[in-house]
Amino acid sequence: MKIGVFVCHCGSNIEATVDTAAVAAAAREFPGVVFATDTMYTCSEPGQDEIVDAIKEHNLGGVVVASCTPRMHEQTFRRTVERAGLNKYLFEMANIREHVSWIGKDREANTNKSVDLVRMATEKLLRNRALHPKKFTINKRVLIIGGGVAGIQAALDCADGGLEVVMVEKTSTIGGKMAKLDKTFPTVDCSSCILGPRMVDVAQHPNITLYAYSEIEEIKGYVGNFEIKVKKKATYVDWKNCTGCGICMEKCPSKKATDTFNEEIGKTTAINIPFPQAIPKKAKIDPAFCTMLKKGKCGICAKVCPSGCIDYEMKDEFITEKVGAIVTATGFDLFDWTVYGEYGGGRYPDVITSLQYERMLSASGPTGGHIKRPSDGKEPKNVVFIQCVGSRDKSVGRPYCTGFCCMYTAKQAILTKDHLPQSQSYVFYMDIRATGKLYDEFTRRAMEEYDTNYIRGRVSMIYPKGDKLLVRGADTLMGTQVEVDADLVVLAVGAESSAGASELAEKLRISYDSYGFYMEGHPKLKPVETNTAGVYLAGACQGPKDIPSSVGQGSAAAAKVLGLFSKDQLESDPQVSIVDIKRCIGCGKCIQTCPFGAIKEIDFRGMVKADVIETICQGCGICTSTCPQGAVQLQHATDNQILSEVNALCQF
Amino acid sequence: MNTSLNYAYYPGCSSTGTSIEYDMSSRAVCAALDIKLNDVPDWSCCGSTPAHTVDHSLSSALSARNLNQVASIGMDSCITPCPSCLANLKTATHRMEDEAFRNKVNKLLDKPADTRVSTKSVLQILVEDYGIENIRKKVVRPLKGLVVGAYYGCILNRPAELMQFDDSEHPMAMDNIMEALGATVVPFPLKVECCGASFGIPRKDVVMRLSGKLLDTAHAIGAKALVTACPLCQMNLDMRQNQINHANGSHHNIPIFYFTQLLGLALGLTEKEMGMNKLCVSPRTLLDAMANEETIKEKAA
CATH class of the missing domain: 3.40.50 (Rossmann fold)
Known part of the structure; x- marks a missing residue:
């Protein structure tokens, strides 16, 4: 050569x-x-x-x-x-x-x-040989994991592009974090008014199959031909017949169930529909609070349900779906702020998170849109917002900036004045990061038109004084200490990777950073791809993101899927293992060690031999080092090729 | 019951004067709980705040010498009642992990620093080594009817990485001990605030303001007494309470105990052994009320 x-x-x-x-x-x-x-x-x-x-x-x-x-x-x-x-x-x-x-x-x-x-x-x-990829047909269905705004966007774009879409959502309704918001910045338009119709579109689109209250159990296969096992968690309600009338909720006597949708501001019933615009609008029973499931007594919901949907015997169900591509849109969760002893560590009821405040502002929330102190239900006069709680703080292992808290805090300060014109808001901030279109103008509005008192500095302590909370902090521009008598303190809690993100990443075989956010293929040039072919990212699962960016990524991921599916066949990577059938002794060690299940046993003229399924093989080479005979060789990285490199290096 | 607890004991200078009742009660409580204390021979002052504000290596040399004295009696675990001494001893050990700094300190010493000795507070070993449940079992005279707040001061638990004890923003060690002794503990929101410390001498107004706030808060939450674990905190709140009242126009009359004093009483030790007569704000009424409660209970029984 x-x-x-x-x-x-x-x-x-x-x-x-x-x-x-x-x-x-x-x-x-x-x-x-x-x-x-x-x-x-x-x-x-x-x-x-x-x-x-x-x-x-x-x-x-x-x-x-x-x-x-x-x-x-x-x-x-x-x-x-x-x-x-x-x-x-x-x-x-x-x-x-x-x-x-x-x-x-x-x-x-x-x-x-x-x-x-x-x-x-x-x-x-x-020692290289010409290698030729094989073609294989692909399944043009796409799985979307997560039904937040990024997942919804990806699903609708794919479905409108003619693809069959399977959406799997962990909770009993889609909508994600955005569904919990009252208004969005910088336009202050109603969150559920923009999101609601999109959620309905998901429910009604003929190309979309929605599995709510479901999780990914197992993922097998490869780009073009994934096989997904979905666990449909038991809802104890037959969703085929449930009309979402809500009579069960009215009559349920167990009224102290955890209200996760409302961020635990208030309680809900053991059988519940999380909120009026929920998609699907179906009831589910929380078994931890249901008297019937716990003690075998009650059964009221079964008596009142006009459609006879209640089934206390319901079990988790497993469904297999075949798809060709996967979009991961699993979003984020909130940082557990109770590690901050200086903010009371969770001991003071009137210190709440920004998302709890959002539920309070929402007309469909537990307080009907009225701002009330959790402790005594009174309207607050002084509201203190503290930014960067679990953001930009190395001491709690969160050195990164969540990026959208400056904006929603400004929004909440504006809304506070709208709700309670007599109130005064204070914002303790480190820097104001308002880098989007019309964003800086928005924070200026909060200061100039809504009279919000922005104080540059951190809060060192919150403690109760009478029925108020004394917030003490530094004003680093003035070089003084500040003390504010607050009626309500709202913590702008930062974002972290969603619970279970790393477990899902293992199933998807994609990588994630030390905070659990998924790694994109390239930080600049492959923002929605992963290093696993056929798996794409959308939204905050890749890193904290506001709504416009999440939606943008949802569309970008959909475009990638549509591009991938524009061909009927894909080329397989020829850098796979091949068994030299003459040398193989059929010991089966490679079958045991292959992490992808890509090697199977075959009968060759009455003898047991190993055989590689080329489309499943990922070319990791573990079988090559396992095989006692050197019969399995990874193409483009054969023993001879590697040894020639070693010899080239160690010739002296 | 763990009877093998055995420590070197470093009392610190305050214990020979302003906080003598802290030393008395700490020793008596340890004796009552079968915790053996071995006096550090020929110990010297830790240098307190003045030493480390002037020179870190000189300050550490003072602590290193004391730690060497601990090692000289074959001990590697030292306890002290005073948070300020504790901070100095621990800071010296921490700083001497750096070789260059250790060499600097060693030049000032007769023999090289023994860095194996670890230091803890009396409070920490009572909670972590002896155990609150074991203390609970030893209570013979519960502090029934005593409404008390626990005040830790600013350095007992901080900096968190150095002190390695309890929650640096919301410590509970003394709260839990007082609860085990049968007292009614009210959550004291300013438990880690500064009392003004040694500013009492150059800037008394600072102490009047900061300690005044502590007393105001204690009063507002209904605490009839505060317990402390620091000689300086106790002095500012107790000895200066009159000055504070005068400066702020307040009328506080809140006894300020060392936690060991109340612990001793509950263990059945006498007021005299606990040095109750050393306190400036008299606890008489409070102690009588507690005794009354007990007699009433006995009569009822």
Whole structure:
């Protein structure tokens, strides 16, 4: 094989600490190398053209590019050599940027290391074979996990694009966090008025199947052909016949059930529909509070239900769905602020979260839209908002900025004045981050038109004084201490990854950061892709996001799915394991170790042999190192190829 | 019952003067609970606030010397009633984890610092090593009818990483002990606020304001007494209570106990042993009321 080597300067990224011309000169002496040069930007158009021209001029059979990480440009250069008529697997990359020039300053040592890496790449390339992907048909249905605003947007866009959509939502209604909001910033329009119709669209769209009160149990398969096991949790109500009339709720005697939808402001009944606009508008029983399920006595809901839907014997049900792509839109949860002892650690009833306050502001909320102190039901006069609770605070392990609290706090301050014109709001803030369209204007309005007193500084202590709460903090602009007699304190609690995010990530085989937020394929260029083919992200599961950004991502993820499904067949990655049937002794060790269930036992002329299902194999190589016979070989990373690299490196 | 508790005991300078009743009651309570205290031989002042505001290595050298004295009697666990001493001893140990700093301190010492000795407060070992449930079992004279608030002061639990004891913003150790002794504990919202500390000398007005607020709050929540674990807190609230009343136009008459004094009473020790006569604001009425309650109960029985 005639090999060409291209050593990239990457501007000064590599050239500053690596003598690329010397690397190219050294490469010319390697076996097989007939052409070697250094280029300014190999990935640029002239850089790529140089490769194409060299392949034609020197009749090259393979190409090595020494530049950046293959994560960056392997695909780029594979397409380049393909353009010149070579098989794209007759290409190797040596990473002399991330592994060399960026991490060392010694030019001579760096140059030597780069030569070694290029030698390894050429030796491997000499043993590369042309590989050809296989085509397989795909299932053009999409699964959306999570029914918040991001998931709703993705579902509707996919469904309108003609795809069959399966939506799985953990709680008994879709709508997510947005459904709990009273108004949205910066327009102060009613949240449920914008979201409500979209939720109805989900329910009525002929292409959407909704599983509410359900969770993902298991995910098998691969892009184009996933098999999903959905757990439909027992609701104890037959949803086929439930009309959502609500008579059961009126009559239920167990009225102390946890009201999660209302953020535990108030209580609900053991059988309940979370809110009037719920989709689906169906009742479910909370078994922790149902007297019938706990003690076997009561049964009132069963007596009053006009449709006879109540079924105390109901069990969880499992359903299998087949889809070709998955959009994860599992959203976020609120930081548990009770770790802050200085805010009372949860001991004072009149210190509440911003989302609790939102429920209080909502006309359909537990107080009917009236602001009332939880302790005595009185209207507050002084309301203190504290920002950055569980945001930008390393001491509680949340160094990141949630990003939308500045905005909703300004909104809540405005709404407070609207509800209670005699009230005075105070906002303790660190910095005001209002970087969206019309956002800064909005926070100025809160200050200038609604007379909100913004105090730059942190609160050191909240303690009760009579029936008020004394809030003490610093005013860092004035350099003084401030004390405010507050009637109500609202904590702008930050966002964290939703409960169970990491468990779901394991099932999806996608990666997540140390806070549990899902990792996008590339922080700039692949914002809604993951590193697992066919799995996309939308909304706050990837990181805290406001409504416009979440919706934007929902649409972006839908566009990616529609793009993926624009083909009838996909190409499978040929970098998979293959069993050499002559060497296989049928011991089955590879079957046991394969984490993807990609190897099965077959009968070959009466003998037991292993066989790889190529579409399921992810190319991890575990079977290769397990096989005692060396019979399983991972294509493009065979034992011989790896050993040739080792030999190239350890020749002295 | 754990009878093997055995500590080196570092009383600190205040214990020989202004807080002598804290020392008396701490020793008596430990004896009553079979906790063996070994006096640190030839101990010296920890340097208190003045030393560390002038020079960290000199301040740490004073503490390191005292820790060496602890090691000299073969002990590696030292307790002290005073939070200020505790902070200094712990800070010295923490700072000496840095080799450069340790070398600086060692130059000031006759022999290199022994860094194995750990320090805790008397309160901490009572709660963590002896256990509140075990204290509860030892109560012979419950503090029935006593309505008390627990005031910890600003340094007993802070900084949290250094002190490693209780909740730094909402400590409960003394609240729980008082509850175990049968007292009625009212939650004291300013339990970790500063009393003004040593500002009593250069800026008395600061103490009048800060300690005044503590007394006002105690009164507002209906506490008939406060318990403390710090000589400086106790002094500001007790000895200066008259000055505070004078400065602020208030009329407080709130006895300020060391928690060990009330613990001792509940364990059956005498008022004299607890040094009750050392307090400036007389607890007489309060103690009589408690005794009355007991007699009434006995008669009823």
